Amino acid sequence: METLWLLxxxxxxxxxxxxxxxDRMSGKARAxxxxxxxxxxxxxxxxxDLTARGLQAGNIPxxxxxxxxxxxxxxxxxxxxxxxxxxxxxVIGAYAAPAVAIALGVxxxxxxxxxxxxxxxxxxxWLPIHVSLAIVGYAMFILAASVSLVxxxxxxxxxxxxxxxxxxxxxxxxxxxxxxxxxxxVWGFVMLSAAIITGAIWADATWGHFWSWEPxxxxxxxxxxxxxxLLESRLTVGWRGRRAAALTIVVFAVLVSSxxxxxxxxxxxxxxxxx
Amino acid sequence: MAQTLFxxxxxxxxxxxxxxxxxxxxxxxxxxxxxxxxxxxxSVAEAAILSTCNRVEVVGVAADPEKASDEIAxxxxxxxxxxxxxxxxxxxxxxxxxxxxxxxxxxxxxxSMVVGEPQILGQLKLAYAQAAQSGTVGLVLHRAFHKAFxxxxxxxxxxxxxxxxxxxxxxxxxxxxxxxxKFSDKTxxxxxxxxxxxxxxxxxxxxxxxxxxxxxRTFDNAVTLARDLGGTAVPFxxxxxxxxIADVVIGSVSVTKPxxxxxxxxxxxKERRYKPMFLIDLGVPRNFDERLNSIGNVYxxxxxDLGQVIDKTRAEREKEADKAEEIVEQELEAFxxxxxxxxxxxxxxxxxxSIERLRELELGRNRGxxxxxxxxxxxxxxxxxxxxxxxxxxxxxxxLRQGTNSADDNAYAAEVARRLLCGEFDLDESEFExxxxxxxxxx
Numbered sequence: 001m002e003t004l005w006l007l008x009x010x011x012x013x014x015x016x017x018x019x020x021x022x023d024r025m026s027g028k029a030r031a032x033x034x035x036x037x038x039x040x041x042x043x044x045x046x047x048x049d050l051t052a053r054g055l056q057a058g059n060i061p062x063x064x065x066x067x068x069x070x071x072x073x074x075x076x077x078x079x080x081x082x083x084x085x086x087x088x089x090x091v092i093g094a095y096a097a098p099a100v101a102i103a104l105g106v107x108x109x110x111x112x113x114x115x116x117x118x119x120x121x122x123x124x125x126w127l128p129i130h131v132s133l134a135i136v137g138y139a140m141f142i143l144a145a146s147v148s149l150v151x152x153x154x155x156x157x158x159x160x161x162x163x164x165x166x167x168x169x170x171x172x173x174x175x176x177x178x179x180x181x182x183x184x185x186v187w188g189f190v191m192l193s194a195a196i197i198t199g200a201i202w203a204d205a206t207w208g209h210f211w212s213w214e215p216x217x218x219x220x221x222x223x224x225x226x227x228x229x230l231l232e233s234r235l236t237v238g239w240r241g242r243r244a245a246a247l248t249i250v251v252f253a254v255l256v257s258s259x260x261x262x263x264x265x266x267x268x269x270x271x272x273x274x275x
Numbered sequence: 276m277a278q279t280l281f282x283x284x285x286x287x288x289x290x291x292x293x294x295x296x297x298x299x300x301x302x303x304x305x306x307x308x309x310x311x312x313x314x315x316x317x318s319v320a321e322a323a324i325l326s327t328c329n330r331v332e333v334v335g336v337a338a339d340p341e342k343a344s345d346e347i348a349x350x351x352x353x354x355x356x357x358x359x360x361x362x363x364x365x366x367x368x369x370x371x372x373x374x375x376x377x378x379x380x381x382x383x384x385x386x387s388m389v390v391g392e393p394q395i396l397g398q399l400k401l402a403y404a405q406a407a408q409s410g411t412v413g414l415v416l417h418r419a420f421h422k423a424f425x426x427x428x429x430x431x432x433x434x435x436x437x438x439x440x441x442x443x444x445x446x447x448x449x450x451x452x453x454x455x456x457k458f459s460d461k462t463x464x465x466x467x468x469x470x471x472x473x474x475x476x477x478x479x480x481x482x483x484x485x486x487x488x489x490x491x492r493t494f495d496n497a498v499t500l501a502r503d504l505g506g507t508a509v510p511f512x513x514x515x516x517x518x519x520i521a522d523v524v525i526g527s528v529s530v531t532k533p534x535x536x537x538x539x540x541x542x543x544x545k546e547r548r549y550k551p552m553f554l555i556d557l558g559v560p561r562n563f564d565e566r567l568n569s570i571g572n573v574y575x576x577x578x579x580d581l582g583q584v585i586d587k588t589r590a591e592r593e594k595e596a597d598k599a600e601e602i603v604e605q606e607l608e609a610f611x612x613x614x615x616x617x618x619x620x621x622x623x624x625x626x627x628x629s630i631e632r633l634r635e636l637e638l639g640r641n642r643g644x645x646x647x648x649x650x651x652x653x654x655x656x657x658x659x660x661x662x663x664x665x666x667x668x669x670x671x672x673x674x675l676r677q678g679t680n681s682a683d684d685n686a687y688a689a690e691v692a693r694r695l696l697c698g699e700f701d702l703d704e705s706e707f708e709x710x711x712x713x714x715x716x717x718x
Contacts, residue, residue, distance in 0.1 A: 158453060159568060161580045174551060176456035238548025241572040 005049035006108050012042030013077070013101035016093070024094035032090050036081075039097055043077040046104065050074055060128045066110035068135070073103035075139040083143060087180060089172055095146035126202035130195055137191030138255075141227075144184035145252035148245035151177040155242050178240050181248060189227045196220055219258040226251045277618050278320055280419055281340035281370040282377050283347045284332025287388050290365035292328075297357045300326040302401070309409040311354060316346040321413040323406035323420070325381070327398045329388055334378060334402075336415040340370040375419060375610050379603045382423035383430045384437070391436040391592045396427050418613060426606040433602065434595040439588030443471060444478030446584040447555050447576075451479060451523060454553050454574055458483035464521035465489045465506075466514065467528035468496040471557050475525055476504060488521060490514040492528060519546045525555045526562030533564040540567050555581070619675055622689040625697045626671060634664045671696065 019035035050071060053061035062068045080096035083089045155174060172180075199217075200210040211217060230247050233239040239247075285295060300308055305324050312322055312333070321336035333351070337343035348366055352359040369377050380386045382399045403420040406412045412420075431437055440446035455461055461484050465472050468491040476487060487506030491497035497508035509517055518524065526534065535543075544552060549572050556563045556577040568575035576584075638645070638660060645656055675688055 154453070158450070158574050161576065161583065171453060173452060173456045174454050179456065238550075240549050241551060243549075243571060 003049045003052045005045045005052065006104075009042050009045035009049055010101065010104050010108055012038045012045060013073075013097060013104055016042060017097035017101045020090075020093035020097045024091060029090065032093075035093055035097065036084060036090075039077060039084075039093065039100075040081060042100070043074065043081060046070075046074045046077065060131060062127075062131045062135075066107045068131070069103050069110075070107040071131075072135050072138055072142075073100045073107065075135050076100050076103070076142050079136075079139050079143055080146075083147075083180070087172070087176075089147075089180070091150050091172065092143070092146055095149055096143060099142060099146070124202060124206065126198060126205065130198040130202055133191050133198060134195035137188045137195055140184045140188030140191060141252055141255060144181050144188060144248050147177055147181045147184065148248040151181065151245040152242065152249075155245070174241065178244065181245060182234060182240075185227065185231055185248065189224075189231060192220070192224055192227065196224060215262045216259075219262050223251070223255050223258065226254060278336050278338055278415055279340045279370050280334070280336055280374045280378075280415055280614070281344055281368065282332055282334050282374040283344045283351075283366060283368050284325075284330060285362055285365040285367070286330035286332070286386065289367055290362060294357075294362050294365055295328070295331060298326075298331040298351060298355050298362060299328070300324060300331070300355075302326075305402070305405045306409045308354060309406055309411045312347070312350055313409075313411055315353075316343065316350050318343045318346055321406075321416040322347075322411045323402050323416055325399060325402040327395065329395075330381070330386075332381075334374070334416065334419070336413060340368075344368045344370075372607060372611060375422075375614075376603060376607055378419055378423045379426045379606060379610075380600075382427040383599055383603060384427070385596055385599055385603070389441050390589075390596055391438075392441070393437055396424070399423060399427075414617070415614070419610065422606060422610045426603060429606070430599045430602050434598045436592055436595040436599050438595075439584075439591055441585055441588050441592075442474075442478075443557070443578070443581050443585070444475045446581045446588075447475045447523075447525075448478050448482055449584070450574070450576060451553055452482065454551055455522065459485055461522040462486040462488060462520050463506075463523045463525065464514075464517060465491075465497075465500070466524065466526045466534070466562065467491055467558065468493075468500045469527040469557070472525045472527040473500060473504070475555060475557070476506075479523060480504065484523070488514075488517050490517075518543050521552070522550070523553045523555065525557060527557040528562060530558060530560060530562055532560075534562050535567070536564055537566045537570060540564075540573065541570055544570055544573060616676065619689050622693050622697075623672060623675065626692060627668060629697045630664050630668055634660050 016035045016038035019031035019038065023029055023031050023035065050061055053067065057063060060071070062071055076096060077100045080092060080100070083092050083096075150172075151174060154171065154177070158174070199220075203212065204210045230244070230251055233247075234244060285298060287295070290298075305326065308324060309322060312319065312324075316322075318339055319335045319337050323334045325332045325334065331351075333347050335343055335347065348359065348363075351357070352362075377386070382396055384391050384393065384395050387395050399420070403412070403416075406416065440449040451458070458479075463476055463479050463484050463486070465476055465488070468489055480487070487501070487504055488509055489497045489501045489504075489506050490509045490511050491500070492511050494508065494510055497511075500506070501508040528534070544550075551572040551574065554563050554567060554573065554575040556575065559578065561577050563575055563577070565575065565577070567573055638657070645653055648656065671692060675692055
């Protein structure tokens with residue numbers, strides 16, 4: 001199902017990604033404002049697209065993998081905008097904007113398969129709650145991984161005694177990146193936990209049992225345990241900085257590969273979405 | 276006679292500090308000195324004195340800048356009690372465009388010892404304010420200084436000339452700001468109370484680090500410095516326990532081998548729960564084992580590393596300086612155009628007056644029949660004459676202002692225009708009337 005807004009949204013995101021990346025490569029902040037504006041414009045167009053789909057479906061538009069990916073891309077774009085504007089983390093755009101552009105691009109390439117109807121047993125008040133929680137959680141993990149990539153890049157520059165690009169005072173400090181990474185992980189973890197709990201309640205209401213060990217559920221649990229371990233090591237041992245950043249990226253890689261794999265290979269009752 | 280901007284002075288490139296310090300004025304003396312200068316050097320129409328540790332310059336305006344420069348050089352020698360031969364070779368003189376360029380470059384910190392350093396603009400503003408107060412600023416200096424300020428501002432905004440660290444202290448601050456986000460909750464520890472460590476600690480205090488621990492082989496030195504900087508002195512034989520609360524450690528003691536090994540430090544960082552540490556090694560031989568840099572969340576910079584950071588800044592600033600020079604040239608163009616236009620100002624005023632006077636004369640001569648008109652028609656006659664003279668005036672001004680590239684051309688054009696248009700109409704009125712009667716007859 002195509003809407004009028006989708007292609008312009010993809011276009012805005014892509015241009016924004018290119019501008020963010022060119023600033024990041026050149027180490028200057030020439031196109032920052034334009035890149036930010038385009039990211040915002042993309043998110044607005046994208047929101048219109050999602051609304052149109054939602055109105056048509058009579059529920060939040062997450063009936064298949066493509067739709068869920070689109071929704072995730074939108075939440076990520078919003079969260080990235082918040083990070084950039086509120087925390088003056090312009091550099092995060094160079095990671096988040098391409099991720100969003102690619103995700104929506106992939107989603108729109110997959111989505112041209114006609115109207116998707118949600119199976120009757122899944123139409124429930126739990127659907128928007130469960131799915132939104134999960135998707136917000138994933139968006140947090142995407143941004144945590146992006147922040148971690150920035151951290152690793154800056155950290156290796158400092159260690160190699162090649163610090164101080166001429167835009168030195170515009171770069172966020174390592175301490176700030178580490179702190180933001182931690183907050184994102186905490187929020188992502190809380191959302192993921194809530195998504196798993198609401199999913200279980202919903203499953204109980206629909207099928208009469210909380211947990212059925214289908215691949216999606218099992219992998220969710222694995223991911224949950226990995227993130228729990230990541231947070232625990234920071235709280236007890238005090239692991240932070242480089243090690244925390246690297247682990248954030250590793251766990252995120254596990255998350256992406258498992259969920260993409262599960263969604264495409266074992267659709268199960270999640271019907272090929274990753275929500 | 277046209278007024279010309281000129282500059283006489285010495286700076287860090289032409290004169291050693293021994294000469295500069297003898298010529299320099301104290302800030303509080305400048306107003307008085309300007310008054311004396313104005314009294315003694317009659318050929319100077321406007322003047323300002325810029326006196327900093329890197330330069331002593333008189334910026335002036337005179338009809339004959341050569342003569343004025345000579346007189347000012349003599350004045351400086353007499354006023355400062357310095358033998359003229361002591362600075363004759365170091366003295367530079369500039370006038371016109373060259374002088375304006377120099378003023379703009381000074382303001383933009385392109386002529387500074389450390390290119391891009393920000394103090395000079397403030398010093399230039401002070402020099403202007405003092406001259407304005409002493410009443411030695413006129414139209415030209417007012418314009419020249421303000422153009423220098425706006426040029427400097429434009430350069431600050433559009434180039435990175437002021438970016439980066441150019442001293443050990445500022446390099447340390449720049450690095451610390453890349454590691455730490457907040458400074459109020461950080462602690463600096465000085466191992467060794469040397470001069471460079473002190474300067475670095477002072478710089479770190481300027482960005483908000485409050486807590487300071489100082490240890491030194493000579494405990495008294497640590498105590499003195501601690502009192503001075505507002506820190507705590509701890510004895511040298513028992514400072515290591517404090518390392519676990521130190522976020523920045525500055526080492527500057529003389530040693531034969533590093534004061535910590537990596538294993539010892541690994542234990543410290545673990546106790547800190549891996550909170551980052553910034554180690555600044557100002558010692559030669561080095562105080563910290565270079566392997567410390569490979570411990571997680573430890574960032575070690577020795578004196579050479581800091582030097583590299585500074586060198587890089589210098590190179591970047593030089594690159595930016597090229598862009599800045601271009602901006603200076605653009606602004607110079609604008610200033611030159613203004614200067615050239617300045618010669619026209621009295622001429623334009625006269626022409627405007629003459630034409631307006633002509634119009635009034637004509638209206639006066641026709642008072643009779645105009646008075647017999649309806650008010651609305653009278654209005655129209657009035658506005659017709661005004662529009663005619665305005666259009667004529669506009670063309671003349673446009674013609675005069677065009678191609679005002681060289682002051683000489685301008686002066687010539689102005690002279691011609693004046694001769695053509697600013698005759699004494701009152702005296703020649705009979706002649707006018709004769710012509711007009713002819714015209715009437717013609718019709």
